[in-house]
Amino acid sequence: MPSLENYTPHRLLRLAISDPGAITPRGDNYEEPLLDWQARAVATAFDIDLSTHRHAGFKTTSCVEIRCALCETTLDEDGDGGYHFATRADAVKSAIGFGWEELADGRVICGNDWEDDHVQARAQEAS
Structure with missing residues (x-):
């Protein structure tokens, strides 16, 4: 110092x-x-x-919110605005549990199976 x-x-x-x-x-x-x-x-x-020193009742915290890498849909299975996780690993694990997929390049995509970019990303992953 x-x-x-x-x-x-x-x-x-x-x-x-x-x-x-x-x-x-x-x-x-x-x-x-x-x-x-x-x-x-x-x-x-x-x-x-x-x-x-007292504060006004607010605390700044950091969290991880997961969004689809292709369409930016937030992981929000119960409709309350999304889930917040302490780590990326926790977020990915939960997303996979809800049917999302982690691609080899580290991106995570939602379960959307009707848009071409999602279908193509899964096809490339499978080949």
């Missing part, structure tokens, strides 16, 4: 946002959301104890 004593508050804030790793290491084996890492860097740089 660089010596931060000679930084102006403006420069220190810019460093915390643009390069939070210069102030504090990223947590959770690099799975920590960037916004949380930046907030921790700002708190560290300005010696703010985040545990004493």
Whole structure:
């Protein structure tokens, strides 16, 4: 970590946002959301104890939502706006369980069997 004593508050804030790793290491084996890492860097740089600050009841989280690579249909089997998963692997597993298919190139396509691009993608996969 660089010596931060000679930084102006403006420069220190810019460093915390643009390069939070210069102030504090990223947590959770690099799975920590960037916004949380930046907030921790700002708190560290300005010696703010985040545990004493209340928030407005909102929390930013990251998730994976799966869409068909060909038609962008969202995996939404119960009509409530789609499913959200913690990882890509969880999303793919669930999509396959609903009849979607993962292609060899990593794309995932829905069960649509009436549009030519979907039919062709499955035919290429089978050959």
